[in-house]
Amino acid sequence: MDSGAARGATDADKLARFVAGIRASDRVKDSVREKTPSELLTHYGLAQGRHLTRLGVLLLGRTEDRRALGTAPLVQAIKYDEQAQKINKWTWDDHTLSPVELVDAIWRELPDFRESYEVAEGMFRRSVPAYDEKVVRELLVNALVHRPYTQQGDIYLNLHPERLEVVNPGRLPLGVAPRNMLHASRRRNEAMARVFHDLGMMEREGSGIDLVYDRLLSLGRPAPVLDEGTDRVRMTIQRRIAKPEVMQLLSEADARFELTQRERITLGVLAQTEGLTARELAAQLETDGSEALAVWLGQLLRSGLVLSAGQTSGKRYFVAPDWLRGARLDRQTTRSRVAPHRLRALILEDLQRYPDSSSSDVNRRIGAEVSAKTVKRALDELVATGSVRLAGGRRWRRYSLAVPSA
Numbered sequence: 001m002d003s004g005a006a007r008g009a010t011d012a013d014k015l016a017r018f019v020a021g022i023r024a025s026d027r028v029k030d031s032v033r034e035k036t037p038s039e040l041l042t043h044y045g046l047a048q049g050r051h052l053t054r055l056g057v058l059l060l061g062r063t064e065d066r067r068a069l070g071t072a073p074l075v076q077a078i079k080y081d082e083q084a085q086k087i088n089k090w091t092w093d094d095h096t097l098s099p100v101e102l103v104d105a106i107w108r109e110l111p112d113f114r115e116s117y118e119v120a121e122g123m124f125r126r127s128v129p130a131y132d133e134k135v136v137r138e139l140l141v142n143a144l145v146h147r148p149y150t151q152q153g154d155i156y157l158n159l160h161p162e163r164l165e166v167v168n169p170g171r172l173p174l175g176v177a178p179r180n181m182l183h184a185s186r187r188r189n190e191a192m193a194r195v196f197h198d199l200g201m202m203e204r205e206g207s208g209i210d211l212v213y214d215r216l217l218s219l220g221r222p223a224p225v226l227d228e229g230t231d232r233v234r235m236t237i238q239r240r241i242a243k244p245e246v247m248q249l250l251s252e253a254d255a256r257f258e259l260t261q262r263e264r265i266t267l268g269v270l271a272q273t274e275g276l277t278a279r280e281l282a283a284q285l286e287t288d289g290s291e292a293l294a295v296w297l298g299q300l301l302r303s304g305l306v307l308s309a310g311q312t313s314g315k316r317y318f319v320a321p322d323w324l325r326g327a328r329l330d331r332q333t334t335r336s337r338v339a340p341h342r343l344r345a346l347i348l349e350d351l352q353r354y355p356d357s358s359s360s361d362v363n364r365r366i367g368a369e370v371s372a373k374t375v376k377r378a379l380d381e382l383v384a385t386g387s388v389r390l391a392g393g394r395r396w397r398r399y400s401l402a403v404p405s406a
Contacts, residue, residue, distance in 0.1 A: 005052045007041070010060045014098060018060060021199045028198050044198075045191045054149070055191055059098045067095040071149050075102060077110055077157040084160075093154075099144045099192070103137055103201060112159050119244040128219070130239050131164060135215050139235055141202040142209075143168045145193045146233075153231075160239075167234045212237075214261050217268025218254075220246035223284075246271045249323060253305055263298040267319070270306060275318030277310075277374070310340045314377055343370065343378050344387075348401065351388065355400040362399065 015037060022040060023033045032043065041047035046056030057065045058072055066072045072095055079088040090110060097105055107113055115130040143155050143166050153169025196202040203211050212224055220241040227234050241247070249271050250264060259267065269284050270276060276284065278293060285296050297317070300306040308317050346366045351357060354365065363375040379399055382388035389402045 005057050005061055005065045007038075007047045007050050007052055009052060009062060009065060010041075010056070011062050014060045014101075018100075018199075025198055025200055027200060032198075044195055055189075058149070059100060059192075059195060061098075063094070063096050066098070071152055073099055073102065073144060073147055074154045075106060075157065076154050077106070077159060079112065079159040080161070082161055100196070100199065100201065102144065103140045106140060106157070107133065107137060110157070110159075112164075117240070119241055126244075128241060131237070132215050132219060135212050135237060136164075138202065138208050138212055139166045139237070141196055142166075142235075145196060145202065146172075146188050148188060162239050163236055164239065165234055165236050167232050169232055171231070172228055172233055210261055210265070213265045214268075217265055217272070218247070218250045220244050220250075220272075222272065223269065243272055249319070253323065257299060257303050257305070259300075260298055262296045263300055266296045266298075267300060267305060270317060270319050271324075275316050278312075278315045278317065281317055314340055314374075340378065343374070344382055347375070347378055347382060348387065351399055351401050356391070356398045357400075358398060 077090040148170035156167040158165040
């Protein structure tokens, strides 16, 4: 869209850096590198005819022209203490920086991104950054590329003691939702995304969020959380490592088996849990159907990194015990990965001692770490086979052995 600014009304330094960046990029063809600066403006949709486009002004224009757009991105970083009180603030709101320059400036100027802390690693301690640089840069680029440039609204970086929130104005692009962000790819500003990609500042289409998942899970941190409000989108990542041992597990497994990105994500999800049912794992990975889940599991089952127990909807996946022991992730033994036949045996033993029990009573006695749904499924199977008798309905259901033991 024509901005009204003349084609030659670019900031000389910004134009020079843009041309140098494109010519040094390994993501563009030789025919693109050989273009003149004026030809590059046309090629990337930064100029049309005798005028710069709005995108051209945004990325390469002078400060006064960028300010005149009215919708150029403004960024605020706000730091909070443990009581959620504001204790510091940084702003990038004078329009001197283009979106490309904002990413470097924010990473460089926020002191929280320079912080690190130590985690135990066997007999030694390892210093890890509070925030992974690749993750933060990808989230900043994602916010800038997906921001709606038809409306005003600041981008917020909320720095809490234990997490970082990146809040973007507007809603998610059509077709993208919090539950399918690993798979859906809809760029609101395709031309801007192309510039960021060719300058090496963002991943190819559909792989940016995968990178965030991969980096976070490989470092023992929880997966990012995306939620959408009426007029904003928020991505949250945790500051601290939940399970340092996962770093060792992922590092050793990747070195031995050369895992794909999807396999690392799947192994990272399982390593931070006591195992997941097929349905739960599919929900974590935002997949539908056993065939889609098989793609994410890849070689994990064949290599013995991940084991499974049970069948169909009750099938459960978990990291192999030998690998857990090697990474010292087996410090607490639980029943959450108990095989289905052993769980049924536990239930029968419990009902022999405590007949006329509710499902929640059985669950409490055999171990609360086993999910209520898993216990209920096992009880239904025992009722179907005639081993357990059911009395009452809905919340008044009570279970007893069908044939009392002698």
